[in-house]
Amino acid sequence: MTAAQVDEVERSPYLGGNYAPIDTELTASDLPVVGTLPDDLAGTFVRNGANPKLPPKGRYHWFDGDGMIHAVELGGGCATYRNRYVRTEGLTAELEAGRPLWTGLLERPDFRNPGGPYKDTGNTDLVWFGGELLALWWLSGKARVIRLPELATVGEETFGGTLPRCISAHPKVDPRTGELIFFDYQPVPPYLTYGVISPSGRVVHHVAIDLPGPRFQHDIAITPRYTILFDFSLQWDEAELARGRSKLVFRRDRPTRFGVIPRFGSGDEVRWFEASPCFMYHTINAWEEGDEIVLIGCKTLNPLAADPTNPPARRAAPVLGHLRLEPVFHRWRLDLRTGGTKEETLDDVSTEFPRMDNRALGTKSRWSYHGRFEGSESMLFDACVKYDAESGSSKAHVYPKGWYGGETVFAPRIGSRAEDDGYLVTFVANEASGESELYVIDAQNVDHEPVARVRIPQRVPTGYHTWWVSADDLAAQRP
Numbered sequence: 333m334t335a336a337q338v339d340e341v342e343r344s345p346y347l348g349g350n351y352a353p354i355d356t357e358l359t360a361s362d363l364p365v366v367g368t369l370p371d372d373l374a375g376t377f378v379r380n381g382a383n384p385k386l387p388p389k390g391r392y393h394w395f396d397g398d399g400m401i402h403a404v405e406l407g408g409g410c411a412t413y414r415n416r417y418v419r420t421e422g423l424t425a426e427l428e429a430g431r432p433l434w435t436g437l438l439e440r441p442d443f444r445n446p447g448g449p450y451k452d453t454g455n456t457d458l459v460w461f462g463g464e465l466l467a468l469w470w471l472s473g474k475a476r477v478i479r480l481p482e483l484a485t486v487g488e489e490t491f492g493g494t495l496p497r498c499i500s501a502h503p504k505v506d507p508r509t510g511e512l513i514f515f516d517y518q519p520v521p522p523y524l525t526y527g528v529i530s531p532s533g534r535v536v537h538h539v540a541i542d543l544p545g546p547r548f549q550h551d552i553a554i555t556p557r558y559t560i561l562f563d564f565s566l567q568w569d570e571a572e573l574a575r576g577r578s579k580l581v582f583r584r585d586r587p588t589r590f591g592v593i594p595r596f597g598s599g600d601e602v603r604w605f606e607a608s609p610c611f612m613y614h615t616i617n618a619w620e621e622g623d624e625i626v627l628i629g630c631k632t633l634n635p636l637a638a639d640p641t642n643p644p645a646r647r648a649a650p651v652l653g654h655l656r657l658e659p660v661f662h663r664w665r666l667d668l669r670t671g672g673t674k675e676e677t678l679d680d681v682s683t684e685f686p687r688m689d690n691r692a693l694g695t696k697s698r699w700s701y702h703g704r705f706e707g708s709e710s711m712l713f714d715a716c717v718k719y720d721a722e723s724g725s726s727k728a729h730v731y732p733k734g735w736y737g738g739e740t741v742f743a744p745r746i747g748s749r750a751e752d753d754g755y756l757v758t759f760v761a762n763e764a765s766g767e768s769e770l771y772v773i774d775a776q777n778v779d780h781e782p783v784a785r786v787r788i789p790q791r792v793p794t795g796y797h798t799w800w801v802s803a804d805d806l807a808a809q810r811p
């Protein structure tokens with residue numbers, strides 16, 4: 333490593349502690365289990381995250397690292413662990429060159445780089461769709477096919493050549509129709525596109541959305557008839573972009589807008605609803621209720637870390653690059669009759685990476701499961717909080733002192749039909765010792781001890797998004 337790289341590794345909170353990357357790719361079976369793995373749970377828990385293979389070129393942002401997937405296969409009382417890099421073209425090129433070829437989010441983007449200004453690492457999201465596991469990136473990227481159980485990156489999913497552009501993280505699988513509803517955003521026009529992929533895996537709808545400028549967004553929400561897109565008050569600074577620099581601004585003087593488009597609507601059918609200025613990484617759910625669309629998510633207040641107009645902080649909040657995260661459980665009601673918006677914060681505890689029982693996605697849901705920030709300067713969850721969207725009340729599964737959890741996926745109990753009837757599954761790691769475990773928690777007794785803790789034979793760095801691939805889904809994996 334160069335001296336500058338050594339400095340950066342020592343300086344960045346996202347290269348130390350449990351964010352520090354690992355370099356081994358393991359397969360380990362018959363893992364020790366504390367408690368008992370439930371008989372009515374069979375499938376594979378998968379989690380994506382950033383794990384830089386090479387030292388950074390310039391300043392490091394948590395979103396920059398190469399994708400690495402960690403998986404635990406559960407069934408018959410046994411657990412098997414694997415971890416593998418997402419083998420992207422960018423990672424291959426850097427390994428061949430023996431040095432990093434891309435700078436990250438905190439540096440000036442190199443628009444002359446033939447591989448694009450940023451490396452598409454596939455490090456962000458995972459979704460099971462059309463009989464295959466897809467690894468997705470947070471910006472405008474490719475959908476990479478990950479073969480289970482080996483976690484081999486076996487190619488790029490172009491949906492039979494019908495995908496006109498790229499796909500961003502957080503597309504939604506409609507559990508009623510089997511369609512994949514997706515979006516794609518980037519800092520050059522068209523800033524946002526929206527589309528629908530049929531259950532048979534073909535893009536059957538794709539439109540450009542007219543935005544007044546480049547917008548930073550991360551997620552969408554769906555109902556049976558509509559999709560909700562975002563135009564947040566957090567925006568790319570266009571003047572800086574024109575100078576080849578990437579900078580975000582938070583326009584407090586400008587409302588956040590929610591764009592409601594019929595599922596197969598054209599770009600000019602978007603209805604925009606205004607709400608108070610904010611940013612939101614992750615939605616939880618949306619549904620139709622009478623004349624209203626109800627949207628719940630983790631609204632981030634005062635998202636720019638260095639904004640002198642920020643009110644005094646309520647508590648320590650994690651800083652991620654230029655952003656400072658103080659997200660709270662929030663509900664908006666969009667009135668389709670009047671065009672008005674009502675909104676309400678349901679709890680003021682900072683939580684993020686919310687998940688729900690995806691079988692209820694797009695219809696009225698009651699329960700969601702969030703990571704709770706413990707007040708440190710990086711993104712560490714000291715508890716999983718289960719929220720009741722009807723009352724705003726919550727219960728928490730607090731991890732042992734010094735142990736921090738990740739996103740908790742909801743895994744339905746075999747044979748269950750009711751929302752919340754299943755398990756919460758997440759990696760939990762000890763920040764000091766690096767010991768890592770997979771927790772299996774009964775969702776209906778979230779504050780009880782885990783029903784099972786699987787000991788993982790290596791440290792699992794803190795990461796991003798998860799998916800539960802049931803044994804039935806896996807049996808139908810495309811060859």
Ligand SMILES: [Fe+2]
Nearest residue numbers: 501550614797
């Ligand atoms: Fe995300």
